[in-house]
Amino acid sequence: MASSFGNAIGFMGELGVYDVVLPFLMIFTLVFAILEKTKIYGTEKIGGQEYTRKNLNGMTAFVMAFFVVASTRLVAVINEVLASTVLLLLLSVCFLLLAGSFHSGKEEFFLKGGWNKLFMFIMFIGIVLIFLHALGWLDIIWVSLIHNFDSVITSTIVLLVIVVVAIVYITGGFDKKKSGGSKEG
Known part of the structure; x- marks a missing residue:
């Protein structure tokens, strides 16, 4: 049955699910959420309650998502960045599993002091390097x-x-x- 699932995933790739549909949905969701949270287009009163202008937010997010999907280079960068970010997340989860294996479990396990900020900084640097690599700038910087x-x-x-x-x-x-x-x- 593994080959049937592999064929199904390959078929979805041929349909453009990974290159068109998923990047479109991700960009639409992110832009719509940001516009809803920031209320850039303002609010309107309906029945005495204030609501965000979902029609304008939705249309703006829709157009921006189409612009992103229209650029194959942007879609390639998004796909590479997300794949590398998932690997970075998996690496951090594996580290936490290893660190937790040495913990007694009698009390909660938190990074204390400056350790949590150090690991946040390391993750930030990792994300920056992932973006630079996806854009092709990391090779230029490294060679230079x-x-x-x-x-x-x-x-x-x-x-x-x-x-x-x-x-x-x-x-x-x-x-x-x-x-x-x-x-x-």
């Missing part, structure tokens, strides 16, 4: 960095990053506790 490492600009950037990291490390980071006042006397 490797071939021009002796240039003044690259050396200056590396030095500035080292100085900023050293200053943040020495000063204790951005999350210093503020003291309410001294209790002398």
Whole structure:
């Protein structure tokens, strides 16, 4: 039966479900949700209650989703970014499974201190690298960095990053506790 499911998935791919329908639905949903939440087109009163202008929000989301689907390059970037992001999410879940296997389970398990912010920063950097790779810019940046490492600009950037990291490390980071006042006397 595995080949029947494989054939069904292949058939949906030939129909354009993955290249047209799913990207259209995703962009439509995201744009519609953002427009509903931000109320850019305002609200209207119906029966004494305020509602967002769903007709304008829906039409704008519909048009934007069609524009995105019309560009095969954008659809390819979306497909690559989503696939890589799912891999990053799977990697983080596997890490949490491994970290949880060393936990006793008697109390809840949370990352304390700066660890949660460190992992959020690592995930953010991962997402940025995924987008840069999907757009084809990561290869350009990497090749430029490797071939021009002796240039003044690259050396200056590396030095500035080292100085900023050293200053943040020495000063204790951005999350210093503020003291309410001294209790002398």
